[in-house]
Amino acid sequence: MKKLKFILPVLALFSAIITSCGNDDDTTDPNFIPARDRAEELIASTAEVEGYLETHFYNYEEFASPPADFDFRIKFDTIAGDNSNKIPLMSQVDFKMVKDRVDSDVEYKLYFLKVIEGEGDRPSFPDIARITYEGTYVSDEDDSIKNKLFDSSVSPLRFDMTQIVNGLQDALIEFKAATSFSTNPDGTVAYEGYGVGAVFMQSGLGYYVNPPPTTTGGVPIPVYSQLIFSFQLLETEVGDQDNDGIPSVMEDINENGLEEDDNTDGDTLPNYADADDDGDGRPTEDEIIINEDGSITFPDTDGDGTPDHLDADS
Ligand SMILES: [Ca+2]
Ligand SMILES: [Ca+2]
Ligand SMILES: [Ca+2]
Ligand SMILES: [Ca+2]
Structure with a gap:
């Protein structure tokens, strides 16, 4: 023991x-x-x-x-x-x-x-x-x-x-x-x-x-x-450093086990530290849906295969 x-x-x-x-x-x-x-x-x-x-x-x-x-x-x-x-x-x-x-x-x-x-x-x-x-x-x-x-x-x-x-x-x-x-x-x-x-x-x-x-x-x-x-x-x-509702492990877009090299909008903040991942002015937390069971739905409004929170024109 x-x-x-x-x-x-x-x-x-x-x-x-x-x-x-x-x-x-x-x-x-x-x-x-x-x-x-x-x-x-x-x-x-x-x-x-x-x-x-x-x-x-x-x-x-x-x-x-x-x-x-x-x-x-x-x-x-x-x-x-x-x-x-x-x-x-x-x-x-x-x-x-x-x-x-x-x-x-x-x-x-x-x-x-x-x-x-x-x-x-x-x-x-x-x-x-x-x-x-x-x-x-x-x-x-x-x-x-x-x-x-x-x-x-x-x-x-x-x-x-x-x-x-x-x-x-x-x-x-x-x-x-x-x-x-x-x-x-x-x-x-x-x-x-x-x-x-x-x-x-x-x-x-x-x-x-x-x-x-x-x-x-x-x-x-x-x-x-x-x-x-x-x-x-x-x-x-579970870490969610930018408090945008997406656990940081899910913001490792290229899935290489490093948090610092994923930056969808190319600004100074990697996604795990960026509360507006696509830089479209709409906060990430407003572009995702957190379900009652804690799971997350990622809408793709324009159907282009890129979820809204990573899509600057949607
Ligand atoms: Ca996050
Ligand atoms: Ca990464
Ligand atoms: Ca983020
Ligand atoms: Ca968007």
Whole structure:
């Protein structure tokens, strides 16, 4: 029985796992250094991630026979000394191929560790997730800063998955949330059946040249750092970021699992963030019909095969 108590959840306002919208191309700055080629960096960063996986292990023995006070959190350590016979992460991870969000020709082998898949609902990529997490970075350039903690929360925080680092978004959809939770008389929340995992991402799926500013007590993250997140996936809700009545997962028009590259009217807002998807001045919510059972009907008034909310002349 996997059960854990948490203090009352709070809303995440400031957290390093939120991606910044930095500008890689400020060529007016005299000190401007062009960002490294993403395809070349892919090779170096993958080697660094794989080097970590070969030389580190996690507390799999604790998960196999949990001590009475076990907190079901993943801990990593180096395979050395007393631990030299431990099974390396490389033998225990899964991987999948995921696309770079900037250069669609670049594809990453994203490694993730599925310790406990979870038994509740599986989030879609643009959903809302409540998680606990620990984020560290790996940097080969300075051994003294290898595997540094930069952000964590043992209290559950609620995140819009479209706003967090891409590699974490890609990993969370491989897990399931808790089956149930209950509030104890002392105000703590107990979850059951939640997912526990980790992801080991190349910098291109993390911050690349735009690490978040240092938060109080945190350490600055070097550019091009590989990131590791371990997490517990506790709750998930369907995301409708633009509140137009269409769940964001249904606004992935090209069905490629990315929310940011679908933009019917070609304005500055992708469809999942655009309350008037075709730019015809009629809000999307007025061009669809939400039925009593929650299903959505998409009228096609002019019968041209394009539903009204994506049709600028209808
Ligand atoms: Ca929407
Ligand atoms: Ca898409
Ligand atoms: Ca929309
Ligand atoms: Ca229309």
